[in-house]
Amino acid sequence: MKTFDELGVAPEILKAIQEMGYEKPMPVQEEVIPFLLGEMNEVIALAQTGTGKTAAYGIPVIQCIDIRKNQPQALILCPTRELCLQIAGDLQDYSKYVDGLKVLPVYGGSSIESQINSLKRGVHIIVATPGRLIDLIGRNTVRMNEVGNVILDEADEMLNMGFSESIDEILAEVPSTRNMLLFSATMPAEIAKITKKYMKQPREIVIGNKNESNENVKHQFYTVQAKDKYLALKRIADYYPSIYGIIFCRTRKETQEIADHLIEDGYSADSLHGELSQAQRDNVMQKFRIKNIQLLVATDVAARGLDVDDLTHVIHYGLPDETESYNHRSGRTGRAGKTGTSIAIVHIKEKGKIRQIEKGISKKFEERTIPNGNAICEKQLIAWVDKLEKVKVEEEQITEFLPSVFRKLEWLEKDDLLKRLVSLEFNRLMAYYRNAPEIKAPDAYSSEGRREAGRDGREGREGRDRGPRRTSPGFTRMFINIGKVDGIYPNTLIEVINQNVRGRVGLGKIDLLQNFSFFEVESSVADKVINSMNKAEFLGRRVSVEIAQEKQGDDRGERGGSDRGERSGSERSGRFGRRPETQDDYASVRKSNFAKRKEGDRNRGSRTNDRGSFGTRKTTERKKRY
Ligand code: AMP
16 A cells, blocks of 8 residues: 555645544545546546545645646535535645645635635635535636636535536536546436536546445344334434434434434434524534534435544434435445444335345345343443443542542442442333333234335235224224325324324324324313314314214225225315315215225225224323433
8 A cells, every 4th residue: 555655645735634644545545646646637436425535636636736826726516515614624734734725615605705705815726515606606706717627526416406507507617628526425327427428538436336335334224113113213222322323314304303302302312404594504513523412313415514424323214215325324434444333224115125225235234123121221231331440530539528428338338339320320211111012023924014014005915904993992083184185194193183282192093094084092082182173274274173983994985096096086176176074075975986986896806905004002292211
């Protein structure tokens, strides 16, 4: 392996990076630096985050700047403000001893005037997010005729974020003789298109296989029933007492909900997503960086700019659709020579996706079972004992208090003392987990597994529970006039109930149907729920809740139709000229639909569907963490 010196890095840059603790080049640097220092050739570098990409292009770009020309000579485009600031900061560090070199970060959400003033004074390297740069170009405040190098960093993410046209506009402003360097964690087809369009004969440098995962990352998955997903997350967090990680969710709403629940349950957590203001996001990221927060619940885009090297875990609360995104997420751990674990909490129907990711990253996942209460208590205890062993004893500070402590405890043997210390720390945790049931993976062949897998009607069709639905003892089954066409999920329904009914509401099974739904509530609060919910509105429509009619269980007409994806005319356009609002309205729609479908079924071979319920008993109140 060569040294930075041998790669041709100039002494003033060498001095700065040595001060930063860069002793030897990382593989991507060893490949890219000498190549770019040569003739400033064009490069496509595929390397994971955390592999030292910024220095790989930053060092040669700095070295090729002619300080005497007070003009932008290099342009670095990146997707987010955070990354922009991070890159500019790194370049400033590398060029600490390069006299007069000016690097300007240009990004949205900060004063454009001060950026214009800096541009007027003259800069050598611009690091920009595409939107703000276009704004500056539109105001004629940035000249790019001397730009010799354009770097697209995290090019895949810029495309994901819809910056493709902006990149075209920007590239039209720089001389056609410029070099282009493209750095990307992944190589989706769109990137290949860009390289064809804008690059002449780029050298492709691949660190590891394309999309191959970082060697330092272990990949694991847990299969759980949908209703247990959050519980499983808590157990995983409890099983790793020193966890410092990001929990990725698919939507902003889910991100906020999971973070809220974790906070409510006593975890050191917060959320990061696009609905927060920039100031809020900065605040959360700072708290996470300094480890005031152990768990950051985030969307992919919002977590982009976060630069943290020592994450122990990345948790996928929802798997992303693309292998590239999975790889990008999991590449946030196991960085800078450290090891990390990427954990996916999946539903049985996502196992196929796991296999697909395994192929993409050329690595096997380990399937794990959710730790039980005992295992968690033991893990926490050992971690605590470890801390006890390693705690720094501040002799001077405690000496004066010790005599009275010894006097008070002198009657206790060492064993007794330890037992008391452990009890003090762990009684609540142990009580919490004492009777906690195991969280089992749904067996694909059990009725639970089939019901779980069949929720979206794509899998597990055979052998479903066809018996009439029975109301759980102690519960009353309610009808509500909102259903899947209104875009509700079980969580949404729980939310609507929470928002409108005061106090604790014990909920049982929830059955979401196309136009309406059923849910069970503890019989003691049934009247209260009806009274409160009937004053409520959902998406501007009056909510109607009533006790479900006994015969309502047999709603095969509704289900059969929706499962085949062929909603009847009345469902699509409103057979009554309005949406039916009561069970009787629905009953007559169903009756006529059922008659039609029976006819259809006879032709097709009868197939009715009961997708079963969503989860077992839930309560809208949550327990505090032990
Ligand atoms: P990057 O992929 O550019 O985000 O870099 C990931 C991390 O590795 C950053 O914290 C860098 O400061 C660090 N780093 C980059 N190059 C080296 C090197 N040669 N030796 C040690 N650390 C490095």
